[in-house]
Amino acid sequence: MTAEQEQKQKDEEIDINRCNQLFGLVGKILIKSDTAKEERRQRGELFNVFRVCGVNHYETRHSAILAELLNPSGSHGQTDAFLSIFLEDTGLKDFGFNTSTAVVQTESSMANGRIDILINDNRGKIIIIENKIYAADQKEQLKRYAKFARDNYGDGNTRILYLTLNGRDASGQSGDGVEYITISYGDEILKWIRDCTVYCASKPIIRETLVQYANLIKELTNQSMDAKHVEELLKVMANHADEVAAMYNHFDEYREFVMNTYLKPQLEKVAKDLGLELECNWSAKQYTGFSLRKKEWQKCGILFQSQSTGYGNYIWGISCHRDSAKLDYGTLSCLQNSNTPWWQLGYSKLEYNMDVNTMRDIVNGKFIQYIKACVTDILGELGKLEAKDIQLP
Incomplete structure (x- = not known):
């Protein structure tokens, strides 16, 4: 040598x-x-009523909680105190927004979509909050919000807040050319909840509820360690x-290694146990995911798939090629969102993103138990349809 x-x-x-x-x-x-x-x-x-009730990763449930706290007429009874603290913690203190006359709405309708949270001070100014946890941006989403605001409230009277777990920017097709402010659950929202907790130090029911919600946010943003x-x-x-x-530099390879070495065999066992066929695609240059189907299904399958190329923002449900099958059975109750041409029985967002924490839960077996529960639930509902002689194509 x-x-x-x-x-x-x-x-x-x-x-x-x-x-x-x-x-x-x-x-x-x-x-x-x-x-x-x-x-x-x-x-x-560690007792947490929000976790028990399944709030976790669902944007609509978080929007309902945030809106209730922001609402000056909310059941918390603190009038506009929480909203005022929110404006300060998100850098909107000098916006000239009148908190005492504000009205808060969730899922507010506009001509071509819905706004997660709309706060109107009834003096000509509004705040729009787009709440994203794992979901991808819809087509030209922030652009549509900006046009709605401009057409109805004029220039300079709107602030658009783009809320995510870590403060990421909106996609280019959604936000290019739009003035918006990025905020995160891990920073601004957590600080706001803590500041509201201090404000309600002498009100134990509100205080402890806020503490529990802050703990849930810390879990979602991986801040649960002391x-x-x-x-x-x-x-x-x-x-x-x-x-x-x-x-860190080899995370992509690590993810593919974990998914091939651990997840694929786990999925194969689930497929065998449930009498299903498995197909996997881990190519980061395509829509990644996996599907499970019965042998007699020619056009449909239980699909878990990313919403864009790569590994982020997974959704799942019964997938059919829109031109090859037409299912008029409504939305399955185990799925959160109503049907679309591609997801004809509805779909749900996966309560996992393919990040390092998911890799951990793949290795320790938690992730596959979650997937098996999803598949079992959907098969149970399909079994009720089959009992009525309704078969998937």
Whole structure:
């Protein structure tokens, strides 16, 4: 072995040792964090009525909660205090919006769509909130909002807030040329909920409800670890910056590895157990996803698919080629959204995005249990149709 080869082998051994050291340190932090979380659970601090009621990733349910808090006539009884705090925390304090006369609506209709949350001060100014958790932008969505606002309220009298988990921008086809403000659940909304909690410190029912909602937001935005453990983790990561960068830079390969090595065999077992056929497509250059179908189905299948090329924003339901089948059976009750030409029995948004947390739940088996429950629910409803001699094509 040459001196160069010996040095290369030595360098590789050092990298492996440092990686093992990183994993060991991170493992110790996670153990401490899990211990602290278990102690909180035993004290009852992890009870969360929002999670129990299934709020989680559904935009419409979050919109209803946010709108109720923002509403000066809301059941919270705090008049416009929460709305005023919201304007300050989202940078709209100087907008000149009259909070005392404001009216809040959800799913407000306009000529070519609906607005998630519309706040009207009845003095000529409005605030539009587009609430996105995992859903993709609709065609020219923010452009349509801007036109609606301009046509009905004139220039300069509207603020459009684009709310996401992490403060991402809208897609180009939706938001190019539109003035809008990005806000996130993880930053502005969480700060607002905390500030409202402080405001209601002497009102225990409101205060504790806000605490529970803040905890749900922290889970959604991966902030559930205690601050002291986060700080400890960040220091370890900084001390192993090369190793962290290497793992981050190979996330795409890691995702495909997990989906091929873990998810595909799990799906194959589910398909076998339920008597279904499986098809998978993990190509990031196409719409990714997988489908399960009965042998007798020629034109339909239970499809889990991304809404755009790549791995984000998955939806699921009964999919049919719009020109090859016509299903007039209405929307299945286990699906959240009404039927479309492609999803003729309705569809739902997947409560997972194909991110690093989903990869974790694929490996530990939680994700496949969720998928199996979805498939079982839809097969149960299809069984009721079959009992009426209604068969999918």
